[in-house]
Amino acid sequence: MSSTAFAVRRSRWAALVVLCAGFLVIVLDQTIVNVALPSIQADLGFTPAGLTWVVNAYLIAFGGLLLLAGRLGDLVGRRRVFLGGLVVFVLASLWCGLATDRSMLIAARFVQGVGGAVTSAVILGMIVGLFPDPRELGKAIGVYGFVGSGGAAAGLLLGGVLTEALSWHWIFFVNVPVGVLIVVSGLRVLADDRVGGPRRGADAAGAVLVTAALMTGSYVILKAPDTGLGSLRTVGLGALALVLFGAFLIRQATAPTPLLPLRVFRSRSLSGGNLVLGLMLAGMFAQMFLGALYLQLVLGFTPLQIGMGYLPVAVSIGLLSVGASARLNARFGAHRVAVAGLVVIAAGLVVFGRAPVGGDYVGDVLPALLCLGVGGGVAFPALVTIAMSGVSAEDAGLASGVNNTVQQVGGALGLAVVATIAAFRSDELLAQGVDRAAALDGGYDAGFAVAAGIVVTAAILGAILLRPQRPKEGNPEARSSEPGHLEPAAGRDASVGCTS
Template sequence: MSQILSTRRDSRWLALVVLCAGMLMIILDGTIVNVALPVIQADLDFSQSGLAWVVNAYLIPFGGLLLLAGRTGDLIGRRRMFLAGLVVFTLASLLCGLAANRVMLIGARFLQGAGGAMAAAVILGMIVTMFPEKGEQARAMGVFSFVAAAGGSIGLLAGGVLTQSISWHWVFFVNAPIGVAAFLFATRIVPAERGIGLRAGADVLGALLGTAGLMLAVYTIVKAADYGWVSAHTLVVGVVAAGLLIAFVVRQARVANPLLPLRIFASRTVTGANVVQMLMIAGMFSMFFLGALYLENVLGYDPLRIGLAFLPVAGGIGALSLGVSARVNTRFGERPVLATALLLVLAGLVLLTRAPVAGSYLSDLLPSMVLMGVGAGLGFPALMTLAMSGATDADSGLASGLVNTTQQVGGALGLAVLATLSTARTNGLLAEGAAPAEALTSGYRLAFGVSAALVGAAVVLALVVLRRPAAPEPDPEPVPEQAREPVCAEA
């Protein structure tokens, strides 16, 4: 980080550190809570299905509010939205830590998800606005990708240490000092900008339709594993969610001041990058979630050893995203770098399909971890650049929210599908009399195989659909605020 700060001695790099600190807090929360779930279940007397709501109560508002938060940031000012999100997230974290019963914890987690969406939705938009020059933007995206990856691994380690040495309450309390520090520094360092004004997109009905549709869609996905993909519950709720989203799209096409200008999807590169990201995240989620279950249930790892096992992924991302990825992207272009990175991730997932019951970490898992760490370290900065390449100053918050939304939807959908497939294979083998360890491993291997297929589809899309972003053109002469119309140009 110090090397980057010395590259350009201006406050923008300090502002980037502050923004990344806010993102680190949000990402930490996701993995650190997962490690503490068994202890939370025992302490607050959660049932198995009730415990899922500790996660779902966060995911549903987070995934559902990202687009609304991103667009609102464009309207009222992205720094203002970021600061508001930090306040909500930090206060909600304190409430989670103080929770003495199930209802209080689940309610506070819902607020946490809302605050996380408010803060996370605008971060990428602020980064591309602060760093319009291609080389600087590539380095900034590398820092962001490193923090996003390192946060997950740090969360696994911190969750194990805090839960085992103090109590599960501290996995939430740890957010407070980070949130307070990020807020104080952001008010001084992160540049403020005027939004384009509520008149440019204050579509209240569209906001209600879009947010309700997305939240219901996320709910449908995360609960499908419990009810079944073809159950009446999943089908009915899914149809309602689809109806709300269709109504939202129709309204955005007709209303004068849309919340989500559909012109943003006119960019082949932006749309393609978001689809590629959804497939990539859906595939890689199996490695983190089901891989952790394999380490725990088959190989007998404790939470701390699980966190250490995933360090090569964070190490690979850190080694490449903080400098190497920017130079490689500038030299060869984002599209070929992304395709190569996806092939490395694909190779890592294919190796995981061979994971044995009596596996050795060094020979059976470490090569996969290294391949996926290198692939993600090269791929995520290129992907972020492509996904944000068509955003104008007026649309960057919306584009940032869209990137985060496809991440969440891809992760939730991938996890729900892969966990369902894995469980079905395991249960089928157990019914046939297979040993528990063999049945579990076979289920995990099936999920890794499907993950590899998803990443393979992402490789094809990256090669066929994506184009290298063109250099940004100089901004035209300023026009009155009322006349400003955000345009997402084809890259």
């Protein structure tokens, strides 16, 4: 390898470190807050219903802006969008940490969600542009997968440490120096990929429609466990979200320069990979929520113990995502690895659902967490690889935004459905005279069963939708089309996203 080639390769991996560090800050923030909620409630005087808005304000902004931010990166430059979003996130984090009343914290969390969405929406597209070689891209997506999955589990541990050792304010303050360091590093190692500003007529109407649709849908999903899946508010606002999204799709089919060109969904890899990924994360998000509640309310774990208890998930995902997943994809095919990982995840959910009231962590919980870590460590990178395969350079930011939107909406929808079913079952058992711990455990068992069913559905769809296409008859030179086999996209610049 020549000195120039080595320098370019090194700069690519330096850029990947910066991008994944930015992604890690966003991912950690989504789970680190959950551990500190009781302290925030006691300090600021939140009601139980009001406390949910500390999380919901962030998630509504985050889920609503991902698609728009991803396309904006294609139009004005993904580096500019990434760094700009990170600056907003850092300033909002400082605002959150300085909050002295309820309304101040909720407003700051909404702005923090805006920054988080803008930052994370373009990261995957930048990674695809950085690594035109399929083998290197597989390794890079493995690192991205580890940060996404392992970071969520690590957030529980970090949240417990900061809350117990200092105060809840520090779960936000910690983002400030880290974020500043990432911005400074990004200015040095990320290449300027601006494309001359937005194209004429960049579909402002479409941007308004999709943002309104996703924010309304996110609100409905997040509030469904409280208002009920069949309530007038849930059904009415859900219908409004569907109407807005339908109007957005009509707009995209007729606009001269659509925000979301519908042609991208002709790709079986992109459509099928995102569908299966969304279902997988619906089950995974639900298990983190139910698992943390089981450890806290049934086994009596402290916040710090909950974080320590989930470390096997982060460790398992880390060992498999970085390196091993790329080798498995290359040897067996990303679709086979994804389906196998989904089966292991489903098995882990079934095992977790069988944990009794007087359960033992080592005997009842740890085997389930290891299954979830192993399955997630191979399935997540494989599905992201499939979803991003064959994406052109001009649509990389859009595909990244779609992928992140699917992750967010899929996870939130799965959590809403599973949490509602678990709560309903617990209330039913309490009405029958069952003691509280047993009623909670019964509700969690029902929730885990539903989550396992969702992941099994994902595995079945993955086996059907993601399998390679057979060569056409009469064309002996045609090769089997393997979803997840990443050929360098036409027009992709190998140096995009890094300085050389």
